[in-house]
Amino acid sequence: MTSRGRSTQRVLILLALVAAVLFVVAAGAVGQTETVAQEEEPVLISEQPVPESAERSEPTADHSKFEVLQGPFATGPDLTTACLSCHTEAAKQVQGTTHWTWDNHYGEGVGKTTQINNFCIGIQSNEPRCTSCHTGYGWTDNSYDFTVEENVDCVSCHDTTGTYKKFPTAAGHPAYEPTDFGGNTWNPPDLAMIAQNVGKTSNETCGACHFNGGGGAGVKHGDLNPDLLTASKDLDVHMSADGAGMVCSDCHEGNNHQINGSSVYMSPSDDSGVDLPLDDGDQATCQSCHGTQPMDSDKLNEHTDKVACQTCHIPTLARGETYTKTWWDWSTAGEFAPDGAKITTKDENGNVDYTTIKGNFEWDRDFVPDYVWFNGIVDVTIAGDPVVLNDNGVMELNAYSGSYDDEHSRIYPVKAFRGIQPIDEGNNTVALPHLFGKDDAAYWKSFDWNTAIAAGMTVAGSPYESNTSVPYSGEVGWMETVFYEPATHMVAPSGDAVECQSCHSRDGVLASLGGFYLPGRDGGALDWLMWGLVALTLIVVIVHGVMRVVGSNRRSS
């Protein structure tokens, strides 16, 4: 072999080595990044062990030993009076919270009190039914005095016996004598026994209202329903016993009865990250425990500037047994059976899909949420607001603000609850019907929308306290609406987070979310032209080849 041949051989061996190293490095990188997809322990910034339920702090007082709690108590307010004899400031604290005021813009009267939705539309004129979930007693109409301390309902949150239940139509009171409702007899709870066993809030006490919003299990929220009380890890990594075993107040903690976290005005992101005491006042965010860059992959962490944690980690809503309501058409209400009886029908899954008093419903479970740009600002609707339809001819009753260009916005998952509800056709304004009541004007008594809306509008409006009424033309119309419920609970194990191609594909779940370039979804507008050029090239090459063969055959023959 010549010296030149040997040196070539040496170079070749060297280069083969380089290539081998290159591939080993690449293979190593593949192996390393693959672990991202595997299920792993949640990444918490704090290395402190999460306390077991049994290790949670025990109370320093045994309430059964207090003389003032021996009872008997005739009413809820009587019990509260006993509580306040020791906890002198508790009622004042509660009265400063949204649990009491149902007013999210403090002093502006905008919140549950006046906000319009597309479930039972509005509270005003319907109080005794709606306020069965108020942390108080006796809110029957708009003359309610929000300063009466004994009307604060302590045990709705602090009952540990599971026996305290507020009667569905008694303005927040429990039944004081056996009463029938909805085919069941509601027996009066033993208030003295309950008082002697008060303690911390629990998933059961919070869930009594928050799992049953809209009047039944899971009706309103796709991510909050009684399935959470017995959640599997797949349903909710935080609240399941075999997951973190957490309770609501572990995230929704607070001082002075002021609880962190609001479903009306919530944070799609939390740049302050892990919270220390007295930090940013918002300790209910994902970032409060997990930090702002919790994932193993840089590429995934880079997504957090535009995508909320919930978007990937809550792949579907209502993943348990319980269905959630997705559609409510009020315009079909008021149909009776030939014998004049009210109608109730159920769908194939056993969910009510029509009632005379409420119209048509649709239900769903384990479904992909809608996704919106959201910066935390919600534009709510109150009675008398003008009807404003979006491009799809639908009014967004709580329009979410946000866009790609806004640094505070994230892509956020919502349950988009849709329905058809009444409007004041003459004034083209949002109507508030008086549904519930024993008076003839109530829709559920008269089945006359005109009188119901007239009655509702006379007490509707904002601010709540000033009793301004809203004009009503006397003409009933209908509009399709959507109401967004933010999804933030029922976080799935990390291995169940949505796949990349759920969004990064031509017809993925973000197919209709505009304002930005999404790889895998966008950029295909001129593909037909480019593939056409590729095809043309192939044709030219094939024709050229055939002509060469033909030419060579001709020459040889």
Next chain:
Amino acid sequence: MSTHRVKIYAGFERLWHWLQALFIITLMITGFEIHGSYTLFGYENAVRIHNIVAWAFIVLIVFAIFWHVTTSAWRQYMPTGERSIITQGRYYAFGIFKGDEHPYRKTELSKLNPLQKMTYLGFKILIVPVMVSTGLLYVFYNSWESSWPGGLAWVAIIHAFGAFFLVIFLIVHVYMTSTGETPLSNVSAMVTGYEDIEDAPEEEPATV
């Protein structure tokens, strides 16, 4: 006419060529999945493979530049003038069907014909730099997109545009390998490094 066996492609050149081929085809397959054209590996895997191979390709490019500079092989790609390109083009468009001789003989010193020189030079100084730079911008877009909102769309579209041209290049390139002395002689040269090359023409015998 007699031929002699000549080493046309150095060891590194062949390794570089075939690695580059492997990398580009892998980048194509995964890249068009990322582009949304089809589903094959799944988006996450496609991105992972695409990124790793892209980095490997960049390493290879660094080696290739070093080799081209130190061996002066870059001279092979220097353009040879408009006329020669037209001559070569005319051969592929007409002469090749009539069995004409290749207008430019392959020699050890000049192994690329004028059209190849032009195409490969364009590949080296235009397509590859555009693909590498838009690719890097794509990967690191989080660090600059705040100062150029919407820039990702341009980066991604240019990157995809380049990819389509590479598909076209690949088709033509593979086809053109068949235009050597025999259909497989060019491929064989790129594998073994050696090719049978015509001896320099001897003096033409005087015509009667």
